[in-house]
Amino acid sequence: MEKTVEVLKSATIRFAGDSGDGMQIAGSRFTDTSAFFGNDLSTFPDFPAEIRAPAGTLFGVSGFQIQFASQDVFTPGDEPDVLIAMNPAALKVNLKDLKPSGTIIANEDAFIEKNLHLAGYESNPLEDGTLTAYKLIKVPITKATNNAVKELGLTAKDANRCKNFYALGLTYWLYDRPLDVTMHWLEDKFKKKPVIADANIRALKAGYYFGETAEIFTTRYKVKPANLPKGIYKNITGNHATALGILAASLKSGLPLFLGTYPITPASDILHDLSSYKNFGVKTFQAEDEIAAICAAIGASFGGSLAFTSTSGPGMALKSEAIGLAVMTELPLVIADIQRGGPSTGLPTKTEQADLFQAILGRNGECPVPVVAASSPADCFMMIFEAARLACKFMTPVIFLSDGYIANGAEPWRIPHESELPIIEGEYWTKKEGFHPYQRDEFLARPWVKPGTPGLEHRIGGLEKQHITGNVSYDPQNHEYMVKLRAEKVKNIENHIPLAEVEGDKEGELLIVGWGSTYGSITTARERLLAKGYNVSRLHLKYLNPFPKNLGEVLSKFNKVLIPELNLGQLRKIIRAEFLVDAIGMNKVQGLPFKASEIEKKVIEVLSGN
Amino acid sequence: METESTNGTQVKLTAKDYASDQDVRWCPGCGDYSILAQVQRIMPSFNLTREKTVFVAGIGCSSRFPYYMNTYGFHGIHGRASSIASGLKMARPDLDVWVTSGDGDLLSIGGNHFIHTLRRNLDIVIMMFNNKIYGLTKGQYSPTSEHGKVTKSSPFGTLEEPFNPLTLALSSGGSFVARAMDRDAKHMQDTISKGHNHKGTAFIEIFQNCNIYNDGAHFLYTEKETKPDNTLFVENGKPLIFGEHKDKGIKLNGFRPEIINFNEDGNSINDVIVYDETSKELAMIVAQLSDFEGFPMPFGVLYKVNKPVYEEQMELQLEDSVKKLGKGSLEKLLFEGSTWEIK
Ligand SMILES: Cc1ncc(C[n+]2csc(CCOP(=O)(O)OP(=O)(O)O)c2C)c(N)n1
Ligand code: SF4
Numbered sequence: 022m023e024k025t026v027e028v029l030k031s032a033t034i035r036f037a038g039d040s041g042d043g044m045q046i047a048g049s050r051f052t053d054t055s056a057f058f059g060n061d062l063s064t065f066p067d068f069p070a071e072i073r074a075p076a077g078t079l080f081g082v083s084g085f086q087i088q089f090a091s092q093d094v095f096t097p098g099d100e101p102d103v104l105i106a107m108n109p110a111a112l113k114v115n116l117k118d119l120k121p122s123g124t125i126i127a128n129e130d131a132f133i134e135k136n137l138h139l140a141g142y143e144s145n146p147l148e149d150g151t152l153t154a155y156k157l158i159k160v161p162i163t164k165a166t167n168n169a170v171k172e173l174g175l176t177a178k179d180a181n182r183c184k185n186f187y188a189l190g191l192t193y194w195l196y197d198r199p200l201d202v203t204m205h206w207l208e209d210k211f212k213k214k215p216v217i218a219d220a221n222i223r224a225l226k227a228g229y230y231f232g233e234t235a236e237i238f239t240t241r242y243k244v245k246p247a248n249l250p251k252g253i254y255k256n257i258t259g260n261h262a263t264a265l266g267i268l269a270a271s272l273k274s275g276l277p278l279f280l281g282t283y284p285i286t287p288a289s290d291i292l293h294d295l296s297s298y299k300n301f302g303v304k305t306f307q308a309e310d311e312i313a314a315i316c317a318a319i320g321a322s323f324g325g326s327l328a329f330t331s332t333s334g335p336g337m338a339l340k341s342e343a344i345g346l347a348v349m350t351e352l353p354l355v356i357a358d359i360q361r362g363g364p365s366t367g368l369p370t371k372t373e374q375a376d377l378f379q380a381i382l383g384r385n386g387e388c389p390v391p392v393v394a395a396s397s398p399a400d401c402f403m404m405i406f407e408a409a410r411l412a413c414k415f416m417t418p419v420i421f422l423s424d425g426y427i428a429n430g431a432e433p434w435r436i437p438h439e440s441e442l443p444i445i446e447g448e449y450w451t452k453k454e455g456f457h458p459y460q461r462d463e464f465l466a467r468p469w470v471k472p473g474t475p476g477l478e479h480r481i482g483g484l485e486k487q488h489i490t491g492n493v494s495y496d497p498q499n500h501e502y503m504v505k506l507r508a509e510k511v512k513n514i515e516n517h518i519p520l521a522e523v524e525g526d527k528e529g530e531l532l533i534v535g536w537g538s539t540y541g542s543i544t545t546a547r548e549r550l551l552a553k554g555y556n557v558s559r560l561h562l563k564y565l566n567p568f569p570k571n572l573g574e575v576l577s578k579f580n581k582v583l584i585p586e587l588n589l590g591q592l593r594k595i596i597r598a599e600f601l602v603d604a605i606g607m608n609k610v611q612g613l614p615f616k617a618s619e620i621e622k623k624v625i626e627v628l629s630g631n
Numbered sequence: 632m633e634t635e636s637t638n639g640t641q642v643k644l645t646a647k648d649y650a651s652d653q654d655v656r657w658c659p660g661c662g663d664y665s666i667l668a669q670v671q672r673i674m675p676s677f678n679l680t681r682e683k684t685v686f687v688a689g690i691g692c693s694s695r696f697p698y699y700m701n702t703y704g705f706h707g708i709h710g711r712a713s714s715i716a717s718g719l720k721m722a723r724p725d726l727d728v729w730v731t732s733g734d735g736d737l738l739s740i741g742g743n744h745f746i747h748t749l750r751r752n753l754d755i756v757i758m759m760f761n762n763k764i765y766g767l768t769k770g771q772y773s774p775t776s777e778h779g780k781v782t783k784s785s786p787f788g789t790l791e792e793p794f795n796p797l798t799l800a801l802s803s804g805g806s807f808v809a810r811a812m813d814r815d816a817k818h819m820q821d822t823i824s825k826g827h828n829h830k831g832t833a834f835i836e837i838f839q840n841c842n843i844y845n846d847g848a849h850f851l852y853t854e855k856e857t858k859p860d861n862t863l864f865v866e867n868g869k870p871l872i873f874g875e876h877k878d879k880g881i882k883l884n885g886f887r888p889e890i891i892n893f894n895e896d897g898n899s900i901n902d903v904i905v906y907d908e909t910s911k912e913l914a915m916i917v918a919q920l921s922d923f924e925g926f927p928m929p930f931g932v933l934y935k936v937n938k939p940v941y942e943e944q945m946e947l948q949l950e951d952s953v954k955k956l957g958k959g960s961l962e963k964l965l966f967e968g969s970t971w972e973i974k
Contacts, residue, residue, distance in 0.1 A: 057971050202969070255970040265965065272961050279722050299952035301959030304721055304945060308714065309747040316711040316744075317718025320687070323705055324722040346708050436970065439962040472703035472719075472726055475682045480651070480697050482706025483690075492653065493698065 031090030033098030038107030040083040043185035048085025054202045059246025060089040065097035077139040082114045091245040095541035099616035109140035124156040130163035169227035170220040183224035190228025252435040259427035262401035264294035270409035274445035279321035280305045281314040287425040288359040291331045311339040322352040325471035331357040353412035360424040362612040371612025372426035375588035380420045389511040392566040394422040396540035399434035413447035416466040427538040458491030465510035521569035525558035528578035533559040546620035573600045646671040651701040662813035662839035687716040691733035693760035710740030713748040724942040734761040735773040746803040751941040752831045762841035770844035797918035806831035808934040812838040814853040863927040867908040
């Protein structure tokens, strides 16, 4: 049968299976290959909170979605074109997201009585006609995989484990991708277990050739390389970019890096990465809890290190008293909060943007802390770097917000050369003459003195201090003065960050204001809206405290302001309070990112006055 | 010996040089004064400069200590002094780091950090001023208050058993565990000096009188009349004897300690345990003596053993990884892994 080739601008596929099926591996291999191929892409791994949920259950389904394209992409895609379903539960959980008339590749071997029952199907959906609206391709993935590796004499378990590579091989064929990137990866990964590498490669190839020979696929798709700016690229996840960014900040400031942290999803990878950079002189400390972690970082900052502490919402809550201590002692400290669904332990593996209030306000007393937020996986690199720059220049803790979606998601990153990165000024005070612990420079920052510097012995702490001398003071006037001074110091940072820049017309009917990881969905939505003839502008905020100096003016130029957020309207409340702008909220709290289509729909609604 | 390098000239330092310009604000008669005085007195003997010395504290009356020392100092938040000190020591192994803390600060809110700090064995000194009460918050019971203690927050008596800080420290892996008292200046100086000279975390519990909220809590051990018969001063290599006339000793009957009197039939000093400060078993037994009716309260260095020091191991790992992998290059790291070029 002659197979047609269709050229697509972009495609979205989702691998879904049991948490033990290796879907994250299949997804990230597909990502690497596509990146190598030159596509722009964006990924969304979505896994259950349980490490190994019981096989076949709905809550044990693990998914990995990727959008790859020959043009810029900003999100992992709203609706997959293709769903690879390794079992009935994976089909059940993911079918609702599949594009109308999309393709389902189902492992028919897994659609047995027991699994159907676990997934709550009364009859087999592959047989009973429920999927007629889709292009259904049934593949005996388990059997075919076992056949492919038969000769190697693996245990049944090991043989079965290669299924994901069979599915991957088939997907590679479907989208005309090369196999060699994955084969090299397997050879390297299983250097010490060549049989396993061999088995997976056989499965991969078997899947690929099944596509080639089987008479069930009529169309093959091609997604050409994207036209990205010149440079050397690699795929990067948000957490990896965060670790690299803070390391770069340490090297660019000449300050030794100290990380005090405690494991928590989805922030732990930052610890994992930094712990492996020992040959850069990075000191990482896995403390007994978040409080010890941040306090150790504060101690290290007092000692003259670039201090860093990473966590997620619940850990952030534990750190709040110590953040106040860093505010009071005016020591530089970078605090990364990789947000997840809350409250309490909430949805540990899902995403949310609901720690904005916690970051800006969540402490006792008047306790101003600068807050910045990354907008995409690669952007984590520059924004954590920026957090470190502000911390050192202004002698203050700075909160960096990321979230589960960008922390685990990946995108191609044009790698900067070390020489392109700015220098961070982080100087210690050494002059003995005229020294006072709480005197201030033109940025209102106090001097950073390293213990060990002769003649500058002094004491600092959490109690209110007298202006300039730093001595403990309960004087009412002094307290108010100091409270205002600390607030002014943070506010003054607005003079040292970029102005808010509107994309599109600078005035008009509607401005979409976003922050953090909604960047991609808003960008895509706006592009679609522009293509349909709607004129909407957008502003993405990376500096949330203080805001860019011109924000009020920018907002005032639009009739309507729409703020989509993955919370119940935290930025909107602040913007309303600060600028008296009657911003409209668009809120989603499902542990999931926005689909571009959701934003598109809302904008049309708002524009039509509904 | 005692030198100051501040302006290039070598000056002999005295206790006075270690006193800051801040007024000391403890209640008159508070045992904290004595501890401050002894620490200031022994500092010059350590052959260190003031700028290399850092006192770190949590919150409580005792935690005001750093303000009164003319060294670097950090007054932190309640219970977290050991964590702040740990981070500082990891970042700056060259500094001489001290923690001053109260029994509430260290064992209540800071209990978790306390046990883990001992387990890690950083080279710092932790001095816990134990007045068996919360001073700063005006007289609530603390984790070392005796069962049934009547305080503002326990008008009908406490329901919980107190911690024995020494056994807690020993079982947390403490490598130097000692006890001193505010009213025995010489012994305190000696104990703190030994703690400071120990390489690893030195935990020193210091009985301190809060004359406002718990006056006399330790008088049985600190006052002339009752002290000899109720205290046991342990010294490495010396027999465990005590009493007004040095005629009592501790002997072991199996695992069970017994008090013997040399004047009574057949008992001799030869039956008494000769103390070995490197024996954790002995330290555990002696640390628990005071938990039993009629036994004396032990003082001195109960345990001292050499163990790997955390911050040194940390430095070694850094050096080793440079040897193995070469000094890290950011440019190389950024561009490593699978990359592709867009032209
Ligand atoms: C987070 C927090 N909780 C409670 C307090 C109140 N507080 C301050 S000191 C203290 C207890 C002090 O007792 P202790 O450590 O024994 O020291 P002392 O004052 O007796 O020297 C308490 C409960 C606080 N400052 N911070
Ligand atoms: S309250 Fe007690 S511990 Fe605190 S200063 Fe007064 S006497 Fe000392």
